[in-house]
Structure formats: structure tokens, C-alpha cells
Amino acid sequence: MANASNEHIVSSYEDELTALTRAISEMGGMVEVAITNATQALIRVDHDLAKQTAKADKAVDDMQRYIDEKAVSMIARRQPMAGDLRHIVSAIHVANDLERIGDIAKNLARRVKHIDSQRVSKQLYNGIRHMSDLALAQIKRSLDSFTLRDANIALDVCRRDDEVDALYISLFREFLTYMMEDPRNITDCTHLLFCAKNLERAGDHATNIAEAAYYLKTGENLYYDIESGKVQLN
Amino acid sequence: MSVATDILHTNVQTGKETIKMSGQKVCVHYGEKQALFDVDLDIVANQVISLIGPSGCGKSTFLRCLNRMNDTIDICNVSGEITLDGQDIYDKAIDVVELRARVGMVFQKPNPFPKSIYENVAYGPRIHGMTRSKDELDELVTSSLRRAGLWQEVKDRLDQPGTSLSGGQQQRLCIARAIATKPEVLLMDEPCSALDPIATAIIEELIDELRENFTIVIVTHSMQQAARVSQKTAFFHLGKLIEEGPTEQIFTNPHHKKTQDYITGRIG
Numbered sequence: 040m041a042n043a044s045n046e047h048i049v050s051s052y053e054d055e056l057t058a059l060t061r062a063i064s065e066m067g068g069m070v071e072v073a074i075t076n077a078t079q080a081l082i083r084v085d086h087d088l089a090k091q092t093a094k095a096d097k098a099v100d101d102m103q104r105y106i107d108e109k110a111v112s113m114i115a116r117r118q119p120m121a122g123d124l125r126h127i128v129s130a131i132h133v134a135n136d137l138e139r140i141g142d143i144a145k146n147l148a149r150r151v152k153h154i155d156s157q158r159v160s161k162q163l164y165n166g167i168r169h170m171s172d173l174a175l176a177q178i179k180r181s182l183d184s185f186t187l188r189d190a191n192i193a194l195d196v197c198r199r200d201d202e203v204d205a206l207y208i209s210l211f212r213e214f215l216t217y218m219m220e221d222p223r224n225i226t227d228c229t230h231l232l233f234c235a236k237n238l239e240r241a242g243d244h245a246t247n248i249a250e251a252a253y254y255l256k257t258g259e260n261l262y263y264d265i266e267s268g269k270v271q272l273n
Numbered sequence: 274m275s276v277a278t279d280i281l282h283t284n285v286q287t288g289k290e291t292i293k294m295s296g297q298k299v300c301v302h303y304g305e306k307q308a309l310f311d312v313d314l315d316i317v318a319n320q321v322i323s324l325i326g327p328s329g330c331g332k333s334t335f336l337r338c339l340n341r342m343n344d345t346i347d348i349c350n351v352s353g354e355i356t357l358d359g360q361d362i363y364d365k366a367i368d369v370v371e372l373r374a375r376v377g378m379v380f381q382k383p384n385p386f387p388k389s390i391y392e393n394v395a396y397g398p399r400i401h402g403m404t405r406s407k408d409e410l411d412e413l414v415t416s417s418l419r420r421a422g423l424w425q426e427v428k429d430r431l432d433q434p435g436t437s438l439s440g441g442q443q444q445r446l447c448i449a450r451a452i453a454t455k456p457e458v459l460l461m462d463e464p465c466s467a468l469d470p471i472a473t474a475i476i477e478e479l480i481d482e483l484r485e486n487f488t489i490v491i492v493t494h495s496m497q498q499a500a501r502v503s504q505k506t507a508f509f510h511l512g513k514l515i516e517e518g519p520t521e522q523i524f525t526n527p528h529h530k531k532t533q534d535y536i537t538g539r540i541g
Contacts, residue, residue, distance in 0.1 A: 048538050118497050120524050120536040258526025 052117055059109055059130050060186055066102040066137045067182040071175060073099065073144035074241060078171035080151050081234060082164045089151035092144060099141030106134040122255075129255040133185055136244040136251075140178060143237045143244075150230045159227050163217065166210045167231060170238045173203050177245035184252035196249035197261060203242035210235045293318040293488040294339060294376075294458060299353035301334050301343065308334045311353070312514045314507055316458070321480060321489040323499035323520065326509035327535065332492050335509070336460050339490060340376035341369050357458070374401055377456035381463040383443035385435030385450070390427050393435040393446055394418060397454040413453060421449035422479050441472025448479065452487070459483065461491040465498065477502050496536050500524045508532045510540075 047053035073092055080089035110127045113119060119127050177196055184192035214228040214235070250261045262271055294316040301309040309331045316322055316339075324332035334343070341362060343349040355362050362372055374397070385393050394414045397403075404410040414431075418424040423445040427438070435446050444464060451459060461480075465473040480489060480502050493499050499506050500520060507517035508531070516529040527533045534540045 045534065045539055048540075052538065120496055120500075121527050121533045123537045124525060 052113075052123075055109070055113055055117075056123065056126055059106065059113070059127065062102065062106050062109070063130055063133055063137070064182065064186055066099065066106065066134060067178070069095070069099050069102065070137050070140045070144065071178060073141055074147075074171060074175055074178070074238075077144040077147035078168060080148055081154070082168055084151060084154070086151060089148040092148035096141050096145040099138060103134045103138040106130060110134075121258075125255045125258060129185070129251040132251040133182075133248050136247045140241050140244050143241045146237050147234050150234055154227050154230050158224065159231070160217070163213065163228070163231055166206075166213060167234055167238070170203070170206050170210060170235055173206060174238045174241040174245065177203060177242050178248070181245040181248035181252065184249050185255065188252070188256045190253050190256040193249040193253040193256070194261070197246050197253075200242055200246045203239055207235055207239040290320075291318045292316070293358065294490075295354075295356045296335070296338070297354040297356075299335065299338060299351065299355060301331070301338060301352075302350045303346070304348040308512050309338075310512045312509075314514055314517060316488060316490060317505065318488050319484055319486075320505055321484055321491060321503040322505040322507060322517075323503035324490065324492045324507050324509060325494075325496065325499050325536070326515075327540070328494075330509040331512040332507075332509045333462055334512075336462055336490060336492050339458065339460055340373050340378055342373075342378065344369060374454045375456055376458040376460060377451035377454060378460040378462070379444070379447050379451050379464050381466050383440060383447050383467065385438070385443050385446050387434065387436060389432045390418075390435050390438070390446060391431040394449050394453045397450060401454055403454065417449040417453040418446075420452055420483070421445045422475060422482075423449055439472070441468050441475060444468060444472070444476060445479065448476070448483075452483070456487065458488045458490065461489065463492055463494060466494065473498070496524070508535060510535065 047056075073095060076088055076092040076095075079085065080092055110131045113127055117123070177199060180192055180199075181196045183189065184196060211232065214232045217224045218228045253259070253261045292315045296312050296314045299309055299312040299314075300307065312331075312335055314335070324336060326332050337343045338351055338355055339362075341351075343351055351363065357372070357375065361367070362376075386396060388396070391414055394417050395410055398410060398413050404413055415424065418427060423442060426442060427433075427446075435443065438446060444467075448459075448464075465476050468476065477498065480491070483489060491499075491503065503520045505517060506520045506523040508515045508523065508527075508529070510531050516523065516527060516532045518528070522528075523532060524536060527536065531540065
């Protein structure tokens, strides 16, 4: 007999799958806030916000453990198949990437105390802010692709990773110029360069999340071909 | 196995795939009621194919068509074509007894004959005149019991009744009995449904070993069992073959929504 609502015959299984997606959304929200706050702390040289952001990473780590435990328990008890199996496996991958983005936010926040804001040009901060905005947009869209199970959004996120990479390269050149201009800038610029690199890595994690979302929806693996700069099916 | 070797292995296998049995437009009616609708399904030699689907979907009916077990039901009418090595098994010239020796069957419930363990296995070869001497028959019984993974457990009590064995042992005895006539295809209708997990694991291990010499078609209600033992899986629903393909694909990325809904527990 067909199930009209297309839900599981075992309603508790359906509830667990829904709870897993909800946990991913919640964790996604936590890391978005973390990246936003870390960037704000950097730009405003807000040491309190930086400390608070670094401290908040523990909650992200706890959330990943929670998702892992739930996923492993569902695999053991439910023996998931097909779409359900992909749902659970993707959730494990996504939680792992979100945890790494959380680490990146913590890393950004910890650099605040090492940077002498008086010496650093506002223009450099603009670059970091722009980079953070781009990475955040990628993270948000990748999470949308996962929760909405939208393969087109996932593909779009993968394609747009180039923009984050290009911005990082341009910032890298800019920081290099400042360092060459005045060696006293080297310490601060190096810290900011690491921040930019971290944000570029956050963009890569967003791509991973989008790939997991694409797999969840289609059952096919995507990969990014560096040579052609194109997203391809594996 | 490395990815490269795995791909190579798959390609070689694909290149060598030979069709052992094939159903074309198979329809089955029980009186007025149609149980199977135009089923087209190829069964590849030396592979295990699982037939899955909810109760009453026609999977057992299709299985029973493959050695004409449905002939025993008066109101059952089979149409379409089923071939074994390219030969139509419903052809008038076909000897059904010989066909069933070539396409053996193991049932859901172990059903040993009320005879000794030895006689259970020796019965088929004897009536088919497959051996010329007692020694040859002894050898065939021994090798069949060995292949069924039962020899070590029964070698000292071959004269005891087959029914004295445990459920799992009885099912392996039935497998030994089925393979003693040297069939080419082995049909298994839920062979583990009455067995505990250990006995099930032993039978599954056995199925994997038997694949070297036989082509196996298994009907199972256990998704996990289908995923574990078979290379191909076919999903039936309401008498129709909805989807068939490599087991890995069916259980990770089925193409048809009904397959997805069934194996994930959304339709019963």
C-alpha cells in the first residue's frame, strides 16, 4: 500500500531523520554566527568578542559528536538503505565540515590579540571582510542545498568556489606588497594572510558540504577538476 | 582491492557476462487473477540475483516459473518465454523432471525427506541414474555435503534421520540434496527465513561459495540479505518488475521511486 505522505512506515525512524537534518541546520547556524563574530572581532579589534567566539567553538564540537553518535546509532539500529543511507552518510560528512569551519572561526578569533590594529590599513580589513562575506554566503548556500536537497544550488556553490579562491590570490598579492613596502608590516600582514587563507579553506568546506548535498539528492559524486576549473561528475 | 583493480575486475566480469536464464514478457495468471505482468529479466551465469518486493508482488511466482513449479498448480497459466541456455523451458519437448534436475530448488522451510541424512542426498542422483556404483554414490554424497558446509557436522551420523538435525543444518542438508543432482541453476525461496542469525550467516557464506559453480536466484524479504549475497537485485511490485540492476546501485541509488520507497520502508 502506498504511503500517501511518503513518510516512513516506522514513524520514529522518520523522526530521527528529521532530527538529524534539524541538528545540521542548527550546527550550520552556529558556525555562521562564529565566522561572522570572528570577522567582526578582527575588524573591530574586539577582544571580548574574540574570546567569546573562541570559547563558543566547544558547542560546535559537541554538536558534531551528537550528530555522529545519532548517525552511528541509526546505522546500527535501522540499517538504512538508498536515500536514507545517503542522508545519514551525508550528515556525517557535513557535520565534519561544519566542525572544521568552527575551528577556522576559533583560529580567526585567536589572531585578534596578535594584530596591531593601529598599524594595519583599513583597506586590508576590507579585503578580509569581503572574503568573509563570500565564504559565509557559500556556507549558507551549501547548507540550503543540503536541507532543501537542491542539486542545482549545490552545483552553483561548487562553481562559485573560484570566486573565493580568486579573492584570496588577490589579497595575497596585496599583503605581499604591504610587507615589501615596510618590513614592520610583516607580522600583522602574515597574521591577516593566515586569516584570508583560513577563510578560503572555509569556502572549500562549503564546497564539500555542497558535494555531500549533491550526493544526497542524486546518489552521484561530484568532483572539482582543477585543470579545467569545472565541476564534473565522478 | 584497489579502485583500479576493482574497475578492471568489473569490466572483465561485464565482458564475460553470459545469460543463463532469461524471461521475456512473462505473464502468470492464477485463474482470473493476473499475478505477473510482462516480466523481462535476464539471469546472469555464476551470479546471485535477489528478487525482492512486498508480499504478493510476484517474486516467488516468477521464481517458480523458472523450473516450472507452477505446473503443479492447476489454475496457473504461464505465458511469455523463459529460456535456459537459450532453450525455451516451456517447449513441449522439454522433460520437466530433467529441467528440475538442471534447475534445483531450496524452499523457505527446510523439508528433508523422512529418511537418513545419507539417503536425503543420495535420493536425487539415484533416481536420475547419475552414478554407476555405491562408491561413486558415496563420493557424490560426501562432496555434496562438503560443498553445503555440513560434512564435518554429520560425517559420523549419516544413517541418522535428516529430521534429527537443527533447522540450519536441515536447510544445508536441503542445499546438499539440491546440489547433488548437479543443477546449473539453484532457486532459493527465502532460504533463511526460519533460521537464526548464525545459521543464516553460514548459509550466506555458502551461497557465496556456490556461486562459483551455480547460478543462484534467491527470493528474500531481508533487504540486508539481498544486499549482502547478491550481485544483481530485481524489485517487484504488484506483479510488475519495477527495477533491476547491480545490487550496490539498487541499495544506494535506486532509479525508480517505488524501489526507493520500498527499500527504505515507505511502502509495504
